[in-house]
Amino acid sequence: MSTLTFHAISDADIAAARKRYPKAFGDPFVATLKAASWAFVIVYLIWSLGFFEIGKLLSASDRAWALMTRMVVWQDMATWQYANIYKGIAQTIAMAFVGTLLGTIFALGLAFLAARNTMPVGLFRHAVRRLLDVFRGIDQIVWGLVFVRAVGLGPLAGVLAIWISDMGNLAKLYSEAIENIDRKQVEGVRATGADTGRIIRYGYLPQILPVFISLSLYSFESSTRSATILGLVGAGGIGMIIIERFRAGLFDQVAFVVLNVLVVIAVIDWGSGLIRKRFIGERGH
Amino acid sequence: MASVTTNGQDRDPVSLFEIHRRQMIRDRMIVNVTLGVVFLGFLLWSLWISRFTPDRLATGLPRIFEYFGSVMPSLQWDVLFDGRNEAGRFPAGSIGYWYNDFWKYLRLIWETILMALTATILAIGLAVALSFIAARNCTPFPWAGVLARRFLEFCRGVPEILFALVLVFAVGIGPLAGVLAITIHATGALGKLFSEVNENASMRPVDGIKAVGGSWFEQMRYGILTQVLPNFTSYALWRFEINVRASAVVGFVGAGGIGAELSHTISFYSDDRVTAVLLLVVLTVTIIDLVSERARHSLIGKESLR
Amino acid sequence: MLEFKGLTKQFNSTVAVKPATFTIPDGQMVGIIGRSGAGKSTLLRMINRLNEPSGGQMLFQGRDITALKGRDLRQWRNECAMVFQQFNLVGRLNVITNVMSGRLFHHGFASSMMGIFTAKERAFAIRALDRLGMAHVALQQTDTLSGGQMQRVAIARALVQEPRIMLADEPIASLDPLNAKVVMDALRAINRQDGLTVICNLHTLDTARQYCDRIIGMQDGVIVFDGTPKELTDRAAREIYGAEAEEAFSEAMTSTALHPQPVAQPEARVVN
Ligand SMILES: Nc1ncnc2c1ncn2[C@@H]1O[C@H](COP(=O)(O)OP(=O)(O)O)[C@@H](O)[C@H]1O
Ligand SMILES: [Mg+2]
Numbered sequence: 001m002s003t004l005t006f007h008a009i010s011d012a013d014i015a016a017a018r019k020r021y022p023k024a025f026g027d028p029f030v031a032t033l034k035a036a037s038w039a040f041v042i043v044y045l046i047w048s049l050g051f052f053e054i055g056k057l058l059s060a061s062d063r064a065w066a067l068m069t070r071m072v073v074w075q076d077m078a079t080w081q082y083a084n085i086y087k088g089i090a091q092t093i094a095m096a097f098v099g100t101l102l103g104t105i106f107a108l109g110l111a112f113l114a115a116r117n118t119m120p121v122g123l124f125r126h127a128v129r130r131l132l133d134v135f136r137g138i139d140q141i142v143w144g145l146v147f148v149r150a151v152g153l154g155p156l157a158g159v160l161a162i163w164i165s166d167m168g169n170l171a172k173l174y175s176e177a178i179e180n181i182d183r184k185q186v187e188g189v190r191a192t193g194a195d196t197g198r199i200i201r202y203g204y205l206p207q208i209l210p211v212f213i214s215l216s217l218y219s220f221e222s223s224t225r226s227a228t229i230l231g232l233v234g235a236g237g238i239g240m241i242i243i244e245r246f247r248a249g250l251f252d253q254v255a256f257v258v259l260n261v262l263v264v265i266a267v268i269d270w271g272s273g274l275i276r277k278r279f280i281g282e283r284g285h
Numbered sequence: 286m287a288s289v290t291t292n293g294q295d296r297d298p299v300s301l302f303e304i305h306r307r308q309m310i311r312d313r314m315i316v317n318v319t320l321g322v323v324f325l326g327f328l329l330w331s332l333w334i335s336r337f338t339p340d341r342l343a344t345g346l347p348r349i350f351e352y353f354g355s356v357m358p359s360l361q362w363d364v365l366f367d368g369r370n371e372a373g374r375f376p377a378g379s380i381g382y383w384y385n386d387f388w389k390y391l392r393l394i395w396e397t398i399l400m401a402l403t404a405t406i407l408a409i410g411l412a413v414a415l416s417f418i419a420a421r422n423c424t425p426f427p428w429a430g431v432l433a434r435r436f437l438e439f440c441r442g443v444p445e446i447l448f449a450l451v452l453v454f455a456v457g458i459g460p461l462a463g464v465l466a467i468t469i470h471a472t473g474a475l476g477k478l479f480s481e482v483n484e485n486a487s488m489r490p491v492d493g494i495k496a497v498g499g500s501w502f503e504q505m506r507y508g509i510l511t512q513v514l515p516n517f518t519s520y521a522l523w524r525f526e527i528n529v530r531a532s533a534v535v536g537f538v539g540a541g542g543i544g545a546e547l548s549h550t551i552s553f554y555s556d557d558r559v560t561a562v563l564l565l566v567v568l569t570v571t572i573i574d575l576v577s578e579r580a581r582h583s584l585i586g587k588e589s590l591r
Numbered sequence: 592m593l594e595f596k597g598l599t600k601q602f603n604s605t606v607a608v609k610p611a612t613f614t615i616p617d618g619q620m621v622g623i624i625g626r627s628g629a630g631k632s633t634l635l636r637m638i639n640r641l642n643e644p645s646g647g648q649m650l651f652q653g654r655d656i657t658a659l660k661g662r663d664l665r666q667w668r669n670e671c672a673m674v675f676q677q678f679n680l681v682g683r684l685n686v687i688t689n690v691m692s693g694r695l696f697h698h699g700f701a702s703s704m705m706g707i708f709t710a711k712e713r714a715f716a717i718r719a720l721d722r723l724g725m726a727h728v729a730l731q732q733t734d735t736l737s738g739g740q741m742q743r744v745a746i747a748r749a750l751v752q753e754p755r756i757m758l759a760d761e762p763i764a765s766l767d768p769l770n771a772k773v774v775m776d777a778l779r780a781i782n783r784q785d786g787l788t789v790i791c792n793l794h795t796l797d798t799a800r801q802y803c804d805r806i807i808g809m810q811d812g813v814i815v816f817d818g819t820p821k822e823l824t825d826r827a828a829r830e831i832y833g834a835e836a837e838e839a840f841s842e843a844m845t846s847t848a849l850h851p852q853p854v855a856q857p858e859a860r861v862v863n
Contacts, residue, residue, distance in 0.1 A: 044403075137570045149555065232537065
């Protein structure tokens with residue numbers, strides 16, 4: 001046996017190889033399973049698209065086309081009330097900043113109550129964690145609507161919404177950071193005879209502070225993104241301008257505003273990246 | 286002891302160290318004070334712009350507690366599990382009374398999950414395809430790579446609910462707009478993550494497939510996809526979690542799911558119906574997070590995703 | 592017959608291969624030697640166009656292969672198989688699928704995307720693996736194999752391409768002497784039994800002398816030697832390797848165990 005061409009492989013050769021290495025010819029069970037899962041996904045997709053009335057897409061072409069053209073063709077640009085737009089964007093950033101700051105402050109306290117190594121009372125820890133789950137489980141925009149109902153239209157509702165959802169997110173992430181702390185460093189400080197305050201100051205803080213700062217900066221970035229839409233439910237910021245002008249059919253202005261928001265968010269991401277690097281070096285978190 | 290200083294000055298090491306230390310502390314002070322001033326200034330500006338003033342807070346806070354008090358269910362232990370009475374109503378204070386619309390909520394939550402699932406599957410397909418074009422080491426044409434990256438950036442940059450707003454206008458009220466909106470946004474987010482994974486893949490298998498005469502598709506399918514599939518799966522699961530949250534709120538602008546009911550209930554009632562529907566949403570989201578998190582961790586260990 | 596007419600390659604400012612003109616008749620086993628950076632890999636990768644030549648021409652059996660495009664180019668790549676220093680297998684697939692990937696060129700879009708291979712292809716792949724003494728690991732995931740095993744799988748993949756030329760870019764540089772011998776023996780067997788042209792980049796002088804019919808020496812992108820192993824005197828070799836001469840020679844010393852096996856019974860090779 002030496003050289004053999006593909007062409008010359010006979011049924012007998014195949015049978016012989018199959019006899020020696022039956023598994024090399026594919027496992028019919030695995031093959032069936034694979035085919036079945038693909039079939040399931042495809043059938044599901046077809047069914048669900050029917051369920052969601054994908055056909056509406058075809059009948060929508062006129063409206064969609066009109067909308068697209070209106071968004072691309074900008075008219076009467078002199079009358080667009082730019083001051084209003086940029087005030088809205090500034091308000092969005094301000095809301096995100098205040099909300100994230102408040103969220104950070106409160107999360108600092110909650111995180112130590114939710115971390116296993118700093119909160120030994122299991123029942124209490126779990127209660128705190130479930131509360132955090134509620135803060136996080138309800139979307140920021142839902143909080144926005146809730147606070148609009150509670151305190152009325154305007155940026156205050158937005159700040160409260162960012163505060164509460166950032167508090168939930170950050171407290172969870174902070175508490176994970178606290179739990180992942182290197183215990184040897186803490187013990188080193190304790191071994192010097194330090195009291196609790198000093199243990200926290202020299203054993204915990206140097207380890208968790210960079211992580212906390214980095215997480216809060218990320219949170220600020222993501223809050224600026226999400227704060228842009230809080231206005232859709234009346235909770236202040238640029239979203240209010242977007243929905244007003246959209247309802248008025250001023251689609252070109254909406255497109256302009258959205259483009260501006262995208263640029264501002266890109267700038268904030270870039271700036272926050274710089275600060276992160278300055279505080280914690282290249283290692284990220 | 287011989288001097289180790291290079292500045293030629295004739296000082297002992299201790300006082301030199303002191304000089305350096307003071308210089309360093311002074312430098313750091315300047316930086317910290319500047320940062321502090323900038324931070325404070327930004328904070329004051331933000332408080333003013335967002336009108337987050339003490340008097341507003343003072344009038345707002347009591348109203349918040351009042352509101353949350355009014356939406357809490359008033360459950361009573363003696364009738365908690367009672368069924369419908371002769372008039373076909375649940376007695377006040379029972380769970381049945383609190384969750385009078387339970388089946389309606391459940392149907393909407395089911396729709397919400399289906400929306401997220403369909404959108405995730407569609408987005409995975411689109412993102413996989415685009416990620417190979419967008420990844421710098423895979424792209425068949427550099428100009429297509431640039432285009433794909435810009436397109437993904439746009440899709441990722443615009444929030445789902447804004448796409449939903451526009452799509453509701455284009456295709457009408459209903460879940461279709463929501464599915465499409467989430468698909469577009471998730472394609473952007475996943476496409477970027479996928480293309481980054483592709484860029485970190487080893488090119489050796491690709492060279493191998495290229496050398497046997499494989500087409501670009503075959504190079505990607507065998508050379509890259511096999512390497513990145515575990516990461517793709519993990520990211521896709523993670524995205525599904527996010528999409529469930531998104532599909533629960535796109536209804537705010539009429540794009541299907543539980544969102545419309547949610548916004549209607551919150552906007553027009555301030556009683557226990559609000560907590561009833563909110564609690565269901567939180568439960569759904571939490572359960573899906575838990576299940577998906579388990580699946581992800583079993584996939585590639587406890588690797589962090591960000 | 593593979594003809595090179597002034598073939599050259601330039602990367603930005605560095606000229607990796609200066610205009611090279613030579614001819615390789617069918618069935619020859621050619622070793623290309625030279626120190627690292629001499630342009631060996633670039634020359635080899637230009638043959639199957641993994642690197643695009645910047646100038647000149649290559650002809651195979653009179654057909655211009657410098658200008659091939661699209662499917663014709665892929666067909667040419669399929670006709671001249673390549674074995675790499677780092678094996679370049681798909682680590683996450685099993686061994687037999689890797690070997691069968693050598694036949695992807697003959698597949699349609701759907702079957703290759705779905706990864707469907709015929710029983711005939713499977714049987715052929717097993718034959719190829721068997722020839723290299725690797726059939727017993729056919730179902731193992733490829734990245735669990737040792738380097739020597741992977742290189743043999745890579746050769747099996749090259750074989751199922753049914754190539755007319757076999758290119759090997761430092762196929763033994765990452766292997767221990769024992770595996771290096773197995774791999775070189777396999778390449779030589781392919782050359783002798785199947786009559787394939789084998790063009791092999793080698794870092795060590797001794798191996799080239801032992802296994803090749805003809806040796807081409809490169810230095811800074813220029814072919815400075817072209818002749819039989821006998822014609823390659825120590826002095827000529829020192830010239831090719833320049834400053835790296837001692838290393839090349841000492842490597843030759845350590846791998847003196849590398850004596851080619853008589854080709855008559857390749858099956859007699861001990862596996863594992
Ligand atoms: N992709 C590339 N880009 C730029 N320069 C390259 C590239 N590949 C090789 N070179 C250069 O070409 C020359 C020859 O390289 P190579 O063919 O790899 O040498 P060898 O295989 O003999 O070690 C070297 O100077 C190398 O730096
Ligand atoms: Mg090389």
